[in-house]
Amino acid sequence: MNSMSVLSKLPTNLPPHLSLKFIKIYLNSGDLLRARQLFDKILQPDIHSCTVLINAYTKQGHAKEALNLYSELRARDIQPDKLALLSVVKACASLSEVTKAKEIGNDVKRFGFHGDLFLGNALIDMFGKCRYIDGAKDVFSSLQVRDVISWTSLCSCYFNCGMLREGFRVFREMGSDGVRANSVSVSSVLPVCSRLKDLNAGREVHGYVMKNGMEENVFVSSALVDMYASCLCIDKARLVFENMSRRDIVSWNVILTAYFGNGEFDKAFTTFSRMRNEGIRLNYASWNAIIGGCVQNGRTEQALEIAIQMQKSGLKPNHITITSVLPACTHLESLRSGKEIHGFMFRHWFLDDITATTALVYMYAKCGELQRSCRVFQMMPVKDTIAWNTIIMANSMHGNGEEALLLFHKMVKLGIQTNSVTFTAVLCGCSHSRLVDEGISTFYSMKIDHDIEPDSEHYSCMVDVLSRGGRLEEAYRFIQEMPIEPSAAAWGALLGACRIYKNVDLGQIAAKRLFEIEPDNPGNFVLLSNIFVAAKLWREAAEVRKSMRDKGVKKVPGCSWVQVKNKVHNFVVGDISNYDSAEIYRFLDDMGQKMKLAGYLPDTEFVLQDLDQEEKEDSLCNHCERLAVAYAILNLNGESSVRVFKNLRICGDCHNAIKFIAKIVGVQIVVRDSLRFHHFKDGTCSCKDFW
CATH class of the missing domain: 1.25.40 (Serine Threonine Protein Phosphatase 5, Tetratricopeptide repeat)
Known part of the structure; x- marks a missing residue:
């Protein structure tokens, strides 16, 4: 006979001790559902069966159910015992429900348990996780005896409430009260020193660690490494790390992040290699730290390579990885890599992550794909201030000032909080589209309508x-x-x-x-x-x-680049280093004849050298942006548009020439210079010849 048939044959009027016995049998077998079904058959459940079930719910992570059952218990006017209260306090702590926490705290007082040390410590912890400092202080004050857990829980409550200095003061008072801090206390207070960048306080705690023999504790040592790194004492952080007798993945990740944070890329990468050579099992934090560190230090190609290695190791990128690696695609203007990441995000349901999706919006915009950028934004289920700022700036950098203004007004109408970045983005759009009156109105609305002081x-x-x-x-x-x-x-x-x-x-x-x-x-x-x-x-x-x-001031050499077949090709003025240089110049010579027939006149005003007219015209044809455009067109492979990037402003004559090239060849040419994007199509440019 199976357990369900046994359950169905059980009478509803079982005595409490038999009901409790069967509930425990089901719980021991891991069948929480059937234990609850049996409990619901009891006409008059007692406190013991209630407590056992509440405790089971709490231990198995069903905090909401534990609180609901406790409410039923109170509705039946059943007086909870100490174990029931302990279980429901832990459940409430995991949910951080302050209203429920206050109710439970009142019940503890009502039923005479307010002086109990174990229950008092649990209450302090609960109030701390609910960020209710007054409740935690009241419980702490009511305790006749306080142990290290009481003091540590009160410290943590202050820290959770953002009252870092007050929490550190309580940590000091603990020692004055004769209570010896343990490794948990120290591990909780050291991150506060890191956040405050308080080196003196951190050294004080370090001295306590050495005096009390806690340096062997891996959590304490890792926290010390992080504290010294946060206080910019990287040599001290390294010394603590190297003296650790045992290191876990957390300590490795801490020193790795510390090196990156201090700008010591080579040491960080050496540490990463050392982790792999020593067989350390890398986790998400390890991979994300090295990818993010590479991006922050301009090693963008390396960041993409490591992301591939991460996948080969068996770990699929998470939303943090995606958010870290997308800026690498943005920096490299690598549309192909960005599209691959977009596909990965779609397949693995990362498009609901607002941070990662906002990075995707920015990547497409910076790679010259404004339409894709707008589509991704439109599909976002939730959009915060950063997302709105990003799409407004995307339109501004592409010269769509009118659309940037429309988005701004829609953002305000929807009640999305604006900030200083919002207005920078809108004003940039107004400037690039010559929306003078709109720009003036927007500028003066900052202080009047949005209480933002212009910077x-x-x-x-x-x-x-x-x-x-x-x-x-x-x-x-x-x-x-x-x-x-x-x-x-x-x-x-x-x-x-x-x-x-x-x-x-x-x-x-x-x-x-x-x-x-x-x-x-x-x-x-x-x-x-x-x-x-x-x-x-x-x-x-x-x-x-x-x-x-x-004065020894040297002009920055102009450089343009284009990505073909996942490889970046760079060009400078008069460049002949490309394998296809002869074909590039033949294309430009042929195009030059067609352009003149179409009405193109070289503007030699942009040539400052003392050359004759013919030499000046030839010099213009050697400009790097024109070479890059030519190479991109020669490698179209069926595409209807090309994207070229330049480190300086586009030359005025090249701007005019590319309009003709776009019309003659019948493709859209997107050029991003140091100021904005230019979209050339059918003989016109999106900037309306004004940049």
């Missing part, structure tokens, strides 16, 4: 809005009336606009201030020289270039 970046954006809109005198007055010191970005925005609008006088004023603020920035010299050249002030332009040479 230096916002003022610089506002100068850019006015400058790009052609209101140079107004931009100059705005700079003069700023309540904060104008930054290089503000003066740079004005100088850039002076080049476009050929305003020599204001250009000289802006350049003079920039030479004082950032004397080693070659871009300012180049812009001023271009302004003089456009005005045919050859002597002044030559003087600027001479001043630049005399």
Whole structure:
């Protein structure tokens, strides 16, 4: 006869001791469901059967059920015993339900258990996890006897409530009260020293550890390593780590993260290799630390390689891995790798993770795929402030100022909290799309409607809005009336606009201030020289270039790159290092003839060397962005668009030429320069020839 048939034959009026016996039989066999079914058959359950079942629910992680059963017990006016209260206190602690915690605390007092040490310690822990400091203090005060658990639980309560200094004060009082801290106490207080970056407090705890022989405890030693690393004492952290007689994966991960946090990439990577050589079983924290560390230190290709190694080891990337590795794709502008990660996220249900999906939105935007970026954003089930800021900035960098504004207004209408980054993104969109009045309105709404004080970046954006809109005198007055010191970005925005609008006088004023603020920035010299050249002030332009040479300021070489077949190909002006260079130049020569027939006229104003007209035209054809575009088109492989990236502003003549190339070849050409994205299609550019 099976257990279900036995259950069905049991009478409903079993005496309490027999009911309890059968409940325990089911619980011992791990059948919690049938134990509850039998309990529900009891007409008048006693406290013992209730307690056994509540305890079982709590131990097996069914905290909600434990609390519900306790409520039933109280509704039947059954007085709980100490064990029942202990079990339900632990259940409430795991759920962090402060209202229920207060009710249980009152029951403990009502039934006379408020002086019990074990129950009191459990209550302090419960109130701590519910972040109810007053309740924890009341219980602690009511205890006639307090042991190390009482003190440690009160310390943890303060820490959980964010009252770090007060918690450390309680830790000190514990020693004054004659209670000796144990390894759990020390392991809980050391992370506080890390968070506060309080080296003196950390050394004090370290001294206590040495005095009381706790240095052999792996948790204590790992916490010490983390504390010293957080306080920027990496040598001390290394010494503690190397002196550990036993190290677990946590301690290895702590020193690994410490090296990365201190900018010691080589030592971090050596430690990672050492972990693998010594057969340490790497966990998610290990892999994520090395991937994140590589990205933070600019080793983006290495980050992608290690992510592949992680999968080969048998661990599938989790949401932290995805969030760490997507910036590597963004930095490398590796659309192919980004798409692969997107596919992985789709297959493994990571698209619900808001942090990872926001990183995906940004990756697509930075790789020139704005439409994909917008689609991912639209499919996000939940969108926070960071997600909204990201999609607004994505549209802004692609020159979609109108869409950026619409998204901003929708964000506000939905009640999403704006912050300073939101307004930086919106103002950038207004500047790139010459939405001057909208930019002014947005800027002044910051303080009035959103209680956000504009900072230096916002003022610089506002100068850019006015400058790009052609209101140079107004931009100059705005700079003069700023309540904060104008930054290089503000003066740079004005100088850039002076080049476009050929305003020599204001250009000289802006350049003079920039030479004082950032004397080693070659871009300012180049812009001023271009302004003089456009005005045919050859002597002044030559003087600027001479001043630049005399001061040892070197122009950053222009470089463009394109990814073909998962490999990045770099180009500089006049580049002949590519294997297909001859074919690239043949393509450009042929395209040059077709462009002239279509009405293209080379703008030799952008050539500053003293060359004759034909040489100047040939020089323009050697510019790196044009070489990269040509190579990308030669390797289209059926694609309808190409993406090229450049480290500096796109050359004005190249900008004009690429419009013709896009129309003649019939493809969309996306170029990302140092300022924004340019989408060339059918002979026009998304920037409307203004950047």
